[in-house]
Amino acid sequence: MVNRTLILILLMAISLNTVAVNKADKGKIYVDNHGVMRDVRTGKEVSYFGVNYTVPFAHAYRALGYLGVDRKSAIDRDVYHMSRLGFNAFRVHVWDVEISDAEGNLLQNEHLDLLDYLIAALEKQGIDVLLTTQTNFGNGYPERNTDTGAFAYNYEKCRIHDTEEAINIQERYIYQFATHLNPYTGKRYASDPAIIAIEINNEPCHSGDAAAATSYINRMVASAKEGGWQKPLFYNMSHNQHIVQGFLNADIQGGTYQWYPVGLVAGYNRKGNFLPLVDNYRIPFRNNKNYNKLARIVYEYDPADNLYACLHPAMVRTFRKEGFQWITQFSYDPIDMARFNTEYQTHFLNLAYTPQKALSLMIAGEVARSVPRGADFGVYPQDTLFQDFRVSYQHDLSEMNSCKKFLYSNHTTTRPVDPDKLQQIAGWGNSPLIRYPGTGAYFLDRLSEDSWRLEVMPDLLLTEDPFQKPTLQREVGAILYREHPMSIALPSLGETFSYSGINKDNHRKGKAVDGVMTAYPGTYILSRNPESSVAADPSFVAPAETKAVFEILHEPAKSIAKGDSLTLRATVFSKILPDSLVVYPREVSFWNDRNKLYKMRHTSGYQYEVTIDNDDTKDALSYNIVAFIPQGSITFPQQKAGTPLSWDFNSTQYYTTNLVDQHDPIVLMEPGTAPDGTEVASIPGGQRVQLQYIHRAPVDNNYYRLRYIPSEGWPASNAPMAVIKRWVGDAVKTHPYSAQKQLLVITLGEYAGLNELEVALISAHGITYSTRMTPARMIQLPLTALKQSPTFIVPAPYPDFLSRRFESSITLPLKAEEIEFVQITIPSDNRPVILDIKGIWLQ
Incomplete structure (x- = not known):
């Protein structure tokens, strides 16, 4: 009898445990029949925002080794800042070449151990995880690849998803990935609810047809499920557009997308108003079968190669309009190597080294969580004000102004809605509430009716263009720890509040005078009541001070x-x-x-x-x-x-x-060096177009030579073209007589293969003014001859299915003092084109 009772108890325990495991296996979210991600417990829609981050792998892993940095400590520091910025999402594309062998077996090595540690650290901060199981490319960039003996090195990337032997290997790999036990969480990836989903591949390249793609994906899904995976699975929709229906037909719950609106790897800091370029993300297959059954996530996005602090909230606003519920920027630079920006030089983001951009991401996260899915705020510039948010190119400003939060990425004169009800302030520079001459970010979090937690980051100076060719021999930013006066005008604190340092080795304390305290990088408790005993998190993370700067x-x-x-x-x-x-x-x-x-x-x-x-x-x-x-x-x-x-x-x-004087021209293009700042592109992309500098001085004028071989087979309504574009904003903006200029002058050398060209000027509002004409050795155009027209998106964005044209919602006159770009477009006449440009100026 006793034995029977014990057996029944054991069976019940096993049954209850199985139920609990199965419940956990299904994770935190599910995708409903309308492609909406929802919370398993409440059924409410979810919205995620965060970053990619790659310390366990590839160059980040190696660089921290070169620098003698403990990688787990580095992870702890960076994850704290991710939490500080309010992120609730993290994604990484796993370098399968660093955690697998030639047969697809998962290797228990330091890379996998660091991934496990990172996942556990993120979970402690309440940040959920999306793992992309494989990349199928090398681990070198920006260095050379290291052949690790992994299976991906044995196959071409565009054949690995269509070769039976390789597919078998990937099935083994996916199964072992799902069943892997994380020693830091005590959970298998398949049963960890904080790992909400997996993406099967990072940017795959398929050589087969749609049916073959569906078959491949379904086999990967089956392997994951065999490993106990019951949570959503996603597949890339940004690539391989010719077989996209094969992806939509597969046994997945969602599609993954990217967005790089101003291209990649320019090699320099781009300038210009890019807000019009992030106004629309229209997916061309949105009416295809099964599209609306699948959730949509952004695995990577970034307005690359620039330092603007106004773009991220605008991009996230556009993503929300298109129904995206997971948005992760690529990528967050580890604090211990951000001063070099070597990991991906086209991207640059770190709270200490790009404080204003980081604050704009913090605001973008608020956009993701508060703007309803599908909300449409019109066309630029109407959509620069939306709900509690504002973005401004003229002020390089992202801003959130709600009853509880006041966040800003640059100096602002905006008055907060209700200072007495605020629970959080984060900013850079001056506002009606905070005046601070330091160059780091600061954060204030309300602790009680009369107490706040203040966190002040050290000062930053960018000493070089961070988007140049990467090297660990050149630091692009310097850090200083200095005292600055900080004026705080909060009704809850008054003008004589007390302050006390609480982070390690911070013994500073004092009393404000007329609302002004002496701030030094660190964490503090501020209180109207000097006897207050309120507790606060003493955490403070920042890089070491740059020596002898x-x-x-x-x-x-x-x-x-x-x-x-x-x-x-x-x-x-x-x-x-x-x-x-x-x-x-x-x-x-x-x-x-x-x-x-x-x-x-x-x-x-x-x-x-x-x-x-x-x-x-x-x-x-x-x-x-x-x-x-x-x-x-x-x-x-x-x-x-x-x-x-x-x-x-x-x-x-x-x-x-x-x-x-007023008669001097404003030179917009003067070939005298290689075409620095002058770029050339084709629409559609992929055509043969080249801009070459030809030196002829002192015998003749130097010039730029455009060579363009247009692609064939395009309909007349969508004829291809070549575009030459140059930033001239600095020359025009600082010229004292720019508003008086009335004539655009262009001098050409030899030209052949073209019957007409389009000349355009683009204003600080992102609006293009253009006219078409027959080419001539000298062209003189009154600015009044240029009419508002669509703006071509140059350079080409990624993914390549996005539109290359933008039309503003308003009509504005062209003002010479607002010119930022000069542009020449050569429409295709199905002949090779040669065009020599000797000079362009405003008279």
């Missing part, structure tokens, strides 16, 4: 009017500010006792300025800036010891500003 950042004006005075502004980034900062005009001489020098005035933080006289008889003003420090003097821009008045100073580098 002394940088002067100064961008000379391109031009000023002859006779006008010139105000110079400079940023001095140093632990200890110089004794003085002095401007030395080029004309100073060791032999002259009456050299006129200009001492710069310290205005705030790291900022200095001075106004200097202007000689209207010269064509340019050239000068050096000299910093006087206790150790001596340093002359910039050459950063050389001494001053131009030292007897042995022999450098001839200067900052230069051109002095112009």
Whole structure:
């Protein structure tokens, strides 16, 4: 009897345990019959936002090794910042070449161990995970691949999904991946509810037909299910458009998409108003069978190769309009190597090294979670204001202003809705509530009626263009820890609040005067009541201070009017500010006792300025800036010891500003070097188009030569074209007479194979003004001849199914002072084209 009772108890226990496991196996979310991801417990829609991050694999793994950084500690630091920014989603495409052998067996090695550790760290912060099981490409970028003996190295990427032997190997790999036991969570991937889904492949390349694709996917799905996987499975829809129906027919619950709206790997920091380019993400197969049954997620997105802090919320707004419920940026740079930006130089994101972009991502996460799926706010620029959000190219600003949250990525004059009800503030620079001259981000989280937690990041200066060719021998950003006055105007704190440091080794404390405290990087409790005993998380994560940094950042004006005075502004980034900062005009001489020098005035933080006289008889003003420090003097821009008045100073580098009158042209294109900042593209992409610099001086004019071989077979309504585009915003914006220019002049050399071309100017509003004409050696166009027209999206976005045209919702007149790009378009006449461009200017 006793034995029977024990057996019954054991059976019941096993049964209950099985029920519990099965329930956990189904995860946190499910996809309903309408392609909507919902919470398993409540049935409510879910919305995720976060980042990709790759420390367990490839270059990030190796680089941290080169730098002597403990990788698990690095993961802890970065995951804290992901949580600090409010992310609830994480995705990584697993490098199968680093965790598998030639037969598809999962290898228990350090890469897999770090992935397990990362997943556990994310789960502790409440961040859910999407794993892409395989990439099927090498582990090298930006270095060379290392042949690990994994199966993916034995097959071409475009054959691996259509070769029977390779498919068998992948079935084994997927099964073992699903059944893998994470020692840090104590759960198998298949039974871990925080791993909400898997994506089978990262950007696959199929060589077979749609039916073969369906068969392949279903076999991978079956292998995952054999390993106990009961949660959603996803497959890539951004690639292989010719067989997309094969993906839609497969036994999956959703499709994955990417978006890189301004191309990739430019090699430099792009400029311009890209908000119109992120206004629309129309999927061409949205009416296909089964499309609406599948959930939609963004596995990767990024407005690459720029530092703007206004784009991420706009992109997420557009994703929400199209029904996306999971959105993960690519990719977050590890804090211990972000100063080099070597992992993917086209992307650059880290809270410490790109504070304004990071804050824009924080705001984008709020957009993802608060803007309803399917919400449509119109066409740019109408959609720059939506719900509690604002994006502005002119102010490079993302902003959230709700009753509970006030978040901003740049200086703002917007008044918060209700300061007394706020629960969270995060920002950079100045606002009606916070005034702060430091260059790091700051966060305030309400703890009680009269207490807040303050977290202040250290100061940052970007010292080089972070999008250049990557190397661990060049740091692109410097970090400083310095005190700054911080003014806080919160009714709940008053003007004499107390503050006390709570992070490790932060013993700073004091009392604000007129609402101003002394802030040093770290974490604090602020309270109206000095006797308050409220508790707060003491966490604080930031990079080490850059050693012996002394940088002067100064961008000379391109031009000023002859006779006008010139105000110079400079940023001095140093632990200890110089004794003085002095401007030395080029004309100073060791032999002259009456050299006129200009001492710069310290205005705030790291900022200095001075106004200097202007000689209207010269064509340019050239000068050096000299910093006087206790150790001596340093002359910039050459950063050389001494001053131009030292007897042995022999450098001839200067900052230069051109002095112009109203008759001087504004040069928009002058071939004198390789076509830096001038880019060429084709619409549709993939055609043969090249821009070459031809040097002819002093015998003749230098010129750019365009060679274009158009593709064939396009209908007349969608005829291909080549596009030459150049950023000219800096030259136009700083020219004192730009508003008076009325004529666009273009000089051409040889040309052949074209009957007409389209000349266009693009304004700071992202609006194009153009006209078509017959080519001639000299073209003179009144600006009034250019009419508002569709804007071509150049460079090409990814995925390539996206439209290459944008039309604004408003009509605006062209103003010369707002010109940012000059563009020439060559429509195809089904003949090879040669076009030589000698110069373009505004008269």
